[in-house]
Amino acid sequence: MSSRAEPAVEAEDLTKTFGATTALDRASFTVHRGEIFGLLGPNGAGKTTAMRILLTLLRPTAGRARVAGLDVASSGRQVRAVTGWVPQDRTVDPLLTTRENVTFMAGMYHLSAKDGRRRAAELLRQAGLDEHQGKLARDLSGGMRRKLEVAMSLVNVPAVLFLDEPTLGLDISARRALWEYVRQIRQSGSTIVLTTHYLDEADRLCDRVAIIDRGRIRATGTPAWLKERCGAATLDDVFLAATGQDLTEQPAVDQLVSS
Amino acid sequence: MTPDALWQEHRVLFGRWFSRLRREKLAVLALLAQPLVWLLLFGHLFAQMAQSSAVPGGSYLRFMTAGAVVMTTFNACLQGGVELLFDRESGFLTRMLAAPASRLSMVTSRFIYLAVLTGAQGLIILVAAYVMGVRYAAGLTGIAACLVIGALFGAGITALSVALAFGLKSHSQFFPITGFASLPLTFASSALVPLALMPGWMAAVARLNPMTYAINGVRTLVLSGWQAGPLLRITVILASFDLICLIVAAVTLRRGLR
Numbered sequence: 001m002s003s004r005a006e007p008a009v010e011a012e013d014l015t016k017t018f019g020a021t022t023a024l025d026r027a028s029f030t031v032h033r034g035e036i037f038g039l040l041g042p043n044g045a046g047k048t049t050a051m052r053i054l055l056t057l058l059r060p061t062a063g064r065a066r067v068a069g070l071d072v073a074s075s076g077r078q079v080r081a082v083t084g085w086v087p088q089d090r091t092v093d094p095l096l097t098t099r100e101n102v103t104f105m106a107g108m109y110h111l112s113a114k115d116g117r118r119r120a121a122e123l124l125r126q127a128g129l130d131e132h133q134g135k136l137a138r139d140l141s142g143g144m145r146r147k148l149e150v151a152m153s154l155v156n157v158p159a160v161l162f163l164d165e166p167t168l169g170l171d172i173s174a175r176r177a178l179w180e181y182v183r184q185i186r187q188s189g190s191t192i193v194l195t196t197h198y199l200d201e202a203d204r205l206c207d208r209v210a211i212i213d214r215g216r217i218r219a220t221g222t223p224a225w226l227k228e229r230c231g232a233a234t235l236d237d238v239f240l241a242a243t244g245q246d247l248t249e250q251p252a253v254d255q256l257v258s259s
Numbered sequence: 260m261t262p263d264a265l266w267q268e269h270r271v272l273f274g275r276w277f278s279r280l281r282r283e284k285l286a287v288l289a290l291l292a293q294p295l296v297w298l299l300l301f302g303h304l305f306a307q308m309a310q311s312s313a314v315p316g317g318s319y320l321r322f323m324t325a326g327a328v329v330m331t332t333f334n335a336c337l338q339g340g341v342e343l344l345f346d347r348e349s350g351f352l353t354r355m356l357a358a359p360a361s362r363l364s365m366v367t368s369r370f371i372y373l374a375v376l377t378g379a380q381g382l383i384i385l386v387a388a389y390v391m392g393v394r395y396a397a398g399l400t401g402i403a404a405c406l407v408i409g410a411l412f413g414a415g416i417t418a419l420s421v422a423l424a425f426g427l428k429s430h431s432q433f434f435p436i437t438g439f440a441s442l443p444l445t446f447a448s449s450a451l452v453p454l455a456l457m458p459g460w461m462a463a464v465a466r467l468n469p470m471t472y473a474i475n476g477v478r479t480l481v482l483s484g485w486q487a488g489p490l491l492r493i494t495v496i497l498a499s500f501d502l503i504c505l506i507v508a509a510v511t512l513r514r515g516l517r
Contacts, residue, residue: 057356057357089349091349095279096275108358109359110264
């Protein structure tokens with residue numbers, strides 16, 4: 001069992017290669033309990049690969065990682081039992097109702113039928129979907145479907161919730177509604193790790209971020225600290241600096257992380 | 260994994276397959292109508308021709324009933340893996356894999372679902388045939404045994420279908436392959452014509468076709484009653500077929516679920 005002081009996620013020199021391609025290159029980062037942590041990077045940077053390793057869906061080629069104090073390589077099922085995941089792909093079952101999608105996922109986390117129904121009612125109310133619980137998922141709007149996916153990932157009250165590009169393709173009002181929902185989830189005690197393309201989203205939502213490019217972590221810190229460090233007004237500027245030649249002094253960045 | 264956890268997984272997975280089916284009204288209609296179409300269409304199409312031939316059982320409809328039960332099982336199970344392929348393509352399968360549920364349950368629930376579905380279809384055929392005058396030499400227990408033989412054959416075909424679902428890249432490859440396999444395997448079996456009336460080469464191919472043995476098993480129960488020797492031999496052949504198919508499926512699944 002993990003102790004309270006332990007970080008929610010610890011990745012140490014995580015490396016993943018697919019043939020000749022290195023998707024993740026000695027990536028190390030720590031996510032503290034109760035924070036919203038953003039993995040930022042362009043397409044193919046290694047964000048989703050890192051997330052899939054932490055979710056035990058991929059085995060690392062090298063390095064190690066612990067989630068909620070559990071080793072991802074040796075405690076796969078236990079890790080899956082204490083994590084939730086909203087993948088980038090839209091993965092509700094369109095032929096099930098909103099409620100059925102949640103109760104289905106509850107069963108996959110071994111909740112009894114009764115507990116599954118109770119949890120579904122609670123989560124759908126929290127997500128503002130209780131009026132739509134009898135609707136087929138295919139008839140929901142994009143924003144509601146995304147909220148449903150988040151609700152499905154919370155059936156087990158996860159210690160760590162992974163959100164992969166949670167607001168991709170949503171309009172601005174749906175994005176704002178989802179941010180609010182994510183903040184609520186954090187308040188209920190879960191740690192949140194998210195990937196996003198939207199740097200304004202990371203700036204508003206995340207306590208700390210890691211900038212990842214070509215499989216390597218280029219910078220880690222709070223958005224405010226990173227902006228200050230680069231003399232930048234926005235995270236976009238920080239990102240440009242971090243993935244170029246200017247901000248690659250990892251020791252200085254890591255010093256802040258460890259302080 | 261505790262029995263309770265396994266039960267919860269199978270309960271929701273099995274429930275999901277049926278909820279999806281329930282909402283596809285046309286699919287339900289096709290599933291219910293198809294067995295009767297086999298029986299009525301083929302039964303009447305070949306009945307006239309069969310009068311001049313030596314059809315075992317004396318009536319083509321009686322002869323054909325076994326073929327209709329097994330053909331229906333064959334077709335449903337051959338297509339049975341495609342839902343898993345759709346889940347793979349949509350990412351829903353990966354989402355399920357991120358849960359602590361057993362990976363095997365995702366496949367075994369599909370086997371159980373198809374066994375129940377094809378069992379219901381088989382029962383519709385047997386009841387319809389009874390209404391049309393077919394009588395079963397092995398009695399009521401024989402009808403149950405017919406469904407068991409169907410399920411035994413269906414398990415092997417489902418395993419192959421699941422192997423295809425995890426071995427292929429997309430459903431656009433799945434349907435041409437199953438479509439291509441379906442008709443030759445049906446005609447190169449004893450479903451519609453006794454082996455004795457087939458050209459030599461075709462009868463030889465049909466003897467290699469596991470569908471022939473499933474049909475012969477059901478036909479024995481319908482026409483001749485309980486015959487321990489032939490039924491035991493058929494059961495062993497079908498169990499061996501299942502074992503080979505399960506090994507093929509296990510190897511493919513291992514790669515696909517990685």
